[in-house]
Amino acid sequence: MLAAMPPPVPSPTPAPGAPRVRERGDACPGALRLHSADDGHLARLRLPAGRLTARQVEVLADAAEALGDGRISVTSRGNAELRGLADGCGAELAPLLAEAGLLPSPTHERVRNIVASPASGLDGLGAADVQLWARELDERLCAAPWAAGLSGRFLFVLDDGRGDVTGLGGDVTLVAVAPDAAHLHMGGRAVRVAAADAPRAALAAARAFLSAARAAGTGAWRVRELPEGSGLDVRDVRKALAAEEVPEAVLPQGPPPAPGPLGPAALHVLAPLGRLTAGRLRALLPADEVRLTPWRGAVVAGTDPARLPALEAHGLITRPDSPWAGVSACTGRPGCAKSLADVRADAVPGRPGLPVHYSGCERRCGHPHGDWVDVLAAPGGGYLVDGAPVPRTDLAPAVTTARTAPRTTR
Structure with missing residues (x-):
């Protein structure tokens, strides 16, 4: 049965240099534990590597129409959100998701946070097909009873070597460095493991984090929240696997795939x-599968790229030179009570350039990682564009300037 949860009570902000202490459990929404918003309840479906079968695409679309507001929000982790859900919809939603294979473990559904290079195995780039790692890691995660103790915010990142997802702030990051080898990064250190052992190594690292978090007693949800001297060391993975430390391993950095053919x-x-x-x-x-991406899009595998004009006619962004490419926004009004504006209605693209995110309040929910233009609603109806006050009527030129000007000048 689905249960609506009350708004979370934030933990006190720690003093400078002091570790964050989480006094309450993680209230991150899931598919079974809903978040109550001004536009109804919200369900967040974890989709490891963003993967949906054709059947699951149909089920998700049907659920959005029958139970929600008819839309599916794509999150910055490539997960899916249904909004506008009514009270008491659990008798329909949970069985619907379970039957489609979207709810393989009720006890683990919020911890299946796995991002993987979405184009892996499709475009000839990358050192290994990390989509296969994602499937094995998900199976191992759901089969480990202790893993249900991870926070709903703990993140596994699997990069095939192109560096498109390494900047997403993973707690445990696997990078394919050769067809038969991977680097496992956690807490500023890295070890080299065999590619065949990569999913098992990622799970072992997550277990080491849980042990360190419990020993620290601060209720940490993420690796970066552990206090100094917590004892967490990715080299502990060597106790379970044949792994060797990589003292100067650097995370590769690369752009996301551009809209268009892959x-x-x-x-x-x-x-x-x-x-x-x-x-x-x-x-x-039709498609063999659809992979929702951290850039709020979809990679469609097993289809003809000649379909792109037809998809553009449906209102999807299919070209890298589209001014709307890289433009995102939080829910805003009327769905979020904390928002100061209907940011989705106010959003303008400007010219193509840096990613830009519209936020209705200072929480900046769903903002991109890396370098981006910050458009924040301000009291009185205006906005702050990278901190500079801008009237709503002048957003277009201000956003264009911010997206296209050299970053060193701002």
Whole structure:
């Protein structure tokens, strides 16, 4: 049965240099534990590597229309959110998700946070197909009873060597460095493991984090929240696997795949402002599978890239030179009580350039990682664009300047 949860009570902000102490459990929403918002309840579905089968695409679109507001929000981790859910919808939603394979473990559904290079195995780039690692890691995660104790915010990142997802702030990051080898990064250190052992190594690292968090007694949800001297050391993975430390391992950094073709049988599109209508989601079919991405789009595998013009006609972003590419926004009004503005209605793209994110309040929910233009709603109806006050009517030129000006000048 689905249960609506009350708004979380934030933990006190720690003093400078002091470790964060989490006095309450993680209130991150899931598919079974809903968040109550001004526009109804919200369900967040964890989709390891963003993967959806064709059948699951249909089920998700049907659920959005029948139970929610008809839209699917794509999160910055490539997960899916249903909004506008009514009270008492649990008798329909949970069985629907379970039957489609979207709820393989009720006890672990919030901890299946796995991001993987979405184009891996499709475009000939990368050292290994980390989508296969993601599937094995998910199976191992759901089969480990202790893993249910991870926070709903703990994140596994699997990069195939191109560096497109390494900047997403993973707690445990696997990087393919050769077809038969990977680097496991955690807490500023790295070890080298065999590619065949990579998913098992990632799970062992997560267990080491849990042990360190319990010993520290601060209720840490993420690796970065552990206090200094917590005893966490990724080299402990060597106790379970044949791993050797890589003293100067550097995380590769690369751009996300551009909207457009991905090899001969795949394509990449973006959802306007990170939301797909049920109709736009269905328009991605036929396909072997659909992979929702951390850039609020979808990689469609097993399809003809010649379909791109038809998908553009459905309102999807299919070209890297689209001014809407890289533009995202939080929920804003009327769905969020904390928001100062209807940021989705106010959003303008400016010219293509840096990613830009519109936020209704200082929490900046869903903002991108890395370098981005910060457009923040201000009291009185205006906005702050990278901290500078801008009237709502002048957003377009201000955002264009911020997206295209050299970053060193701002």
